[in-house]
Amino acid sequence: xxxxxxxxxxxxxxxxxxxxxxxxxxxxxxxxxxxxxxxxxxxxxxxxxxxxxxxxxxxxxxxxxxxxxxxxxxxxxxxxxxxxxxxxxxxxxxxxxxxxxxxxxxxxxxxxxxxxxxxxxxxxxxxxxxxxxxxxxxxxxxxxxxxxxxxxxxxxxxxxxxxxxxxxxxxxxxxxxxxxxxxxxxxxxxxxxxxxxxxxxxxxxxxxxxxxxxxxxxxxxxxxxxxxxxxxxxxxxxxxxxxxxxxxxxxxxxxxxxxxxxxxxxxxxxxxxxxxxxxxxxxxxxxxxxxxxxxxxxxxxxxxxxxxxxxxxxxxxxxxxxxxxxxxxxxxxxxxxx
Amino acid sequence: xxxxxxxxxxxxxxxxxxxxxxxxxxxxxxxxxxxxxxxxxxxxxxxxxxxxxxxxxxxxxxxxxxxxxxxxxxxxxxxxxxxxxxxxxxxxxxxxxxxxxxxxxxxxxxxxxxxxxxxxxxxxxxxxxxxxxxxxxxxxxxxxxxxxxxxxxxxxxxxxx
Numbered sequence: 001x002x003x004x005x006x007x008x009x010x011x012x013x014x015x016x017x018x019x020x021x022x023x024x025x026x027x028x029x030x031x032x033x034x035x036x037x038x039x040x041x042x043x044x045x046x047x048x049x050x051x052x053x054x055x056x057x058x059x060x061x062x063x064x065x066x067x068x069x070x071x072x073x074x075x076x077x078x079x080x081x082x083x084x085x086x087x088x089x090x091x092x093x094x095x096x097x098x099x100x101x102x103x104x105x106x107x108x109x110x111x112x113x114x115x116x117x118x119x120x121x122x123x124x125x126x127x128x129x130x131x132x133x134x135x136x137x138x139x140x141x142x143x144x145x146x147x148x149x150x151x152x153x154x155x156x157x158x159x160x161x162x163x164x165x166x167x168x169x170x171x172x173x174x175x176x177x178x179x180x181x182x183x184x185x186x187x188x189x190x191x192x193x194x195x196x197x198x199x200x201x202x203x204x205x206x207x208x209x210x211x212x213x214x215x216x217x218x219x220x221x222x223x224x225x226x227x228x229x230x231x232x233x234x235x236x237x238x239x240x241x242x243x244x245x246x247x248x249x250x251x252x253x254x255x256x257x258x259x260x261x262x263x264x265x266x267x268x269x270x271x272x273x274x275x276x277x278x279x280x281x282x283x284x285x286x287x288x289x290x291x292x293x294x295x296x297x298x299x300x301x302x303x304x305x306x307x308x309x310x311x312x313x314x315x316x317x318x319x320x321x322x323x324x325x326x327x328x329x330x331x332x333x334x335x336x337x338x
Numbered sequence: 339x340x341x342x343x344x345x346x347x348x349x350x351x352x353x354x355x356x357x358x359x360x361x362x363x364x365x366x367x368x369x370x371x372x373x374x375x376x377x378x379x380x381x382x383x384x385x386x387x388x389x390x391x392x393x394x395x396x397x398x399x400x401x402x403x404x405x406x407x408x409x410x411x412x413x414x415x416x417x418x419x420x421x422x423x424x425x426x427x428x429x430x431x432x433x434x435x436x437x438x439x440x441x442x443x444x445x446x447x448x449x450x451x452x453x454x455x456x457x458x459x460x461x462x463x464x465x466x467x468x469x470x471x472x473x474x475x476x477x478x479x480x481x482x483x484x485x486x487x488x489x490x491x492x493x494x495x496x497x498x499x
Contacts, residue, residue, distance in 0.1 A: 006348065006365035006411055028412070035368070035407045036388050048365065050412050080464065100477020101462070102455065103389060105401045106408070236476035333473040 071110030094168035157200030170269035180210035193268030222247030240264030355423025392478030402458025444482035
């Protein structure tokens with residue numbers, strides 16, 4: 001780990017001021033990803049600005065019936081919050097599918113959105129990586145790319161976003177509240193992370209001087225018909241090969257509203273409004289789910305080792321939608337896939 | 339480029355196993371290194387040093403965390419409990435006794451982290467059966483493969499707590 005200066009922010013404005021004063025500075029909250037990356041010399045901040053003591057730990061009801069979640073709420077506290085368990089169990093399930101109990105106790109909601117890819121070449125400073133060192137090339141493209149993206153890739157980068165929480169937030173239509181030098185702004189979670197294009201070193205649309213202050217959930221939580229299914233190489237504490245967040249509004253067996261997002265397959269949570277629209281008004285059957293999966297996976301391309309992900313994702317989408325339909329969501333503790 | 343000038347050491351106070359400890363640390367000192375190298379509490383183990391194995395698990399203000407991914411300077415004022423602080427006067431912690439009763443280790447290197455993690459698990463109150471214990475203990479690896487006995491030990495401690 002490199003030597004760095006340490007500052008403790010007294011409030012959000014102070015954090016923004018400290019960021020502006022030192023272009024090499026980074027914010028730190030839980031630190032679970034950043035400290036790890038610093039130990040690997042992937043991140044070498046000149047200064048860490050400790051925001052962990054800022055008063056951004058509330059989970060509050062919004063006037064429209066949604067929830068506003070402070071950026072510093074620990075992942076575990078959010079997953080086990082009574083209002084999340086009751087109204088947004090898809091989000092609770094996705095959070096509990098990720099990391100370990102210790103890491104969930106440490107990691108903040110804002111930090112979860114900011115975590116970086118686990119592409120092994122990004123971590124290995126002896127190899128070229130456009131995300132770590134822009135312009136050096138992509139080692140994964142013709143390397144070991146079994147875990148890599150099949151959707152939204154570019155010639156520069158095929159890394160995936162590793163977050164489970166973000167997949168559920170994308171499906172639920174969450175908003176991200178941001179503060180910066182020019183004031184406050186709010187963007188959709190699905191616009192927060194970006195595709196790699198020719199700038200894979202930029203994971204998100206957060207400006208370098210900005211700070212996430214809160215996540216907002218809209219009122220509709222899809223608490224009855226939902227499931228989060230994560231497929232991975234070991235049954236716990238591993239990143240997704242493919243994960244699916246599915247939520248349905250059912251009238252009898254007819255689909256009203258449908259939400260669908262994929263994790264582990266792209267540089268951002270992958271959601272397709274077209275796939276969701278195709279489900280609306282249809283019967284909740286495996287055939288219709290398969291058609292929605294095909295729409296969601298339209299344009300998927302494989303490299304040498306990750307071709308299996310396309311069919312795996314298709315089957316996982318169908319299975320997750322069936323779990324949602326029968327109101328038997330995937331248990332994150334009891335591993336049998338119903 | 340990172341500024342390579344060495345910052346001053348920063349004074350912090352920790353309450354470690356009930357005892358107030360004042361020390362000065364450079365900002366990049368992890369809590370794990372502070373405990374082992376500065377406070378000579380070597381019960382907490384350094385395994386992977388990347389948050390993947392759980393050997394470094396301690397309780398901060400009662401919550402289990404990976405001390406290898408925690409900067410000591412950020413925990414100024416916190417209460418830390420390590421494996422050395424679990425036993426009462428002359429009596430093992432119920433989890434320590436349960437690990438002995440069930441032979442829940444072989445080489446023992448992961449054991450302090452397993453027991454601290456299990457103490458956090460019991461306090462959280464979220465595990466109700468063996469599957470949930472396994473899931474919520476998945477952040478603690480045991481390369482000797484003592485998992486069945488670890489689960490049995492935790493079940494014993496939970497049933498008696």
